[in-house]
Amino acid sequence: MIRFDRVSKTYKNGTAVRGLSLDIDAREFLVLIGPSGSGKSTALSLVNRLIEPSAGVIEIDGENIAHTSPAELRRHIGFVFQGIGLFPHLTVAENLGITPRLLGWERDRIAERAQELLHLVRLAPERYAARYPRELSGGEQQRVGVARALAAEPKILLMDEPFGALDPLVRDELGAEVRSIHERLGLTTVLVTHDMTEGLLLADRIAVMRDGGIVQCGTPAQLMSAPVDAFVREMIETPRRRATRLAEMLSVAP
Ligand SMILES: Nc1ncnc2c1ncn2[C@@H]1O[C@H](COP(=O)(O)OP(=O)(O)O)[C@@H](O)[C@H]1O
Ligand SMILES: [Mg+2]
Numbered sequence: 001m002i003r004f005d006r007v008s009k010t011y012k013n014g015t016a017v018r019g020l021s022l023d024i025d026a027r028e029f030l031v032l033i034g035p036s037g038s039g040k041s042t043a044l045s046l047v048n049r050l051i052e053p054s055a056g057v058i059e060i061d062g063e064n065i066a067h068t069s070p071a072e073l074r075r076h077i078g079f080v081f082q083g084i085g086l087f088p089h090l091t092v093a094e095n096l097g098i099t100p101r102l103l104g105w106e107r108d109r110i111a112e113r114a115q116e117l118l119h120l121v122r123l124a125p126e127r128y129a130a131r132y133p134r135e136l137s138g139g140e141q142q143r144v145g146v147a148r149a150l151a152a153e154p155k156i157l158l159m160d161e162p163f164g165a166l167d168p169l170v171r172d173e174l175g176a177e178v179r180s181i182h183e184r185l186g187l188t189t190v191l192v193t194h195d196m197t198e199g200l201l202l203a204d205r206i207a208v209m210r211d212g213g214i215v216q217c218g219t220p221a222q223l224m225s226a227p228v229d230a231f232v233r234e235m236i237e238t239p240r241r242r243a244t245r246l247a248e249m250l251s252v253a254p
Contacts, residue, residue: 001026001188002047002156007056008212009042016042018212020056026155029182029189031199033235034209040192041082043209044158047190048077060156075103078149080159082192085145086133092118092144093129099151117147120181139170146178150185157182159191163198175202197239200224208232 002024009017017039024030032040045051046058049070058065065073086095096114105113118125121143133141142162149157159178163171179202182189193199199206200220207217208231216228224240227233 001028001061002190003057003059004043004046005057005059007043007046007053007058009039009046009051010054016212017046017053020212020214022207022214022217024188024190026188027186029179029191029202029204031203031206032190032192032209033194033196033199033206035194038209039212040194040209041160042212044160044190044192047156047158048074048079050079075099075152076154077156077158078151078154080142080145080149080157080162082160082162082164086141086148088133091130091132092123092136095133095144096148096151098148103152113151117151120150121147121177123147137170138166139174142166142174143177146174146181150181153185155186155188157187157189159189161192161194163193171198178202196235197242200236200239208235 002022004020004022007017007020008015020039020043032043034040042051046053047060047065049065052066060068060073060076087098090098093111093114096117097110100110100113114129115125118128123140123143128136128140128144133144136144142165145162146159149159162178163174166174175198178189178191181187191202200223203220205217205219206223208215208223210231216223216232218226223232224236227236
């Protein structure tokens, strides 16, 4: 569904993505993980042409995206930004209607879609549609962010550290919710995070990035059982240690 073929991106001050090759299957949930500055956001933003590559080709469904206008491309790709990113002066329903309005949908259809989307992310429309972002909790705001990205029924969902600003419980709940929406809608999802536990729990495959390249790409089980090097081993060490400690605690619990 999405193919990176030897893609590089060089900014004035250096190379953020170097020689990245990666194939993401239709309906796959792929997690891009790596330390801050490893090129995750750049790699993700190349897919909907928020950033243009310096070299290499990105294909969606076999088509070089350089030949599709960014506007057309973004109709088929939902994007959830780092942080929250709702428009503060628009209500929830109005935020959800932004893309449909740009696409010229009828007013009734836009209103109907807002209702559907709120149901999808489990926010009761009668309670939430008319509120402003500041009248929502962080978790609720990010549910609206996810709903907004799905407004025009995209096939692809890109998310850049969508749960970063949320407390751990809400984060966990929303992660599971997104995974469930991914299944139900048959999406191809790419999620950027720096939290390996989150990655292991959500992903079909994890691509570990470092210095603009992919160090290892595999299923959570492959990463856990056969990390390619010390860097990947270190990244899975914390989740592994936590899992072991929790298992021990649970085995002695009454
Ligand atoms: N717009 C930009 N202009 C110049 N350098 C950038 C820009 N965006 C990112 N970078 C640099 O590219 C590298 C990778 O950044 P980024 O893709 O944001 O990494 P990550 O999302 O993994 O933290 C960093 O060194 C960053 O400083
Ligand atoms: Mg980033």
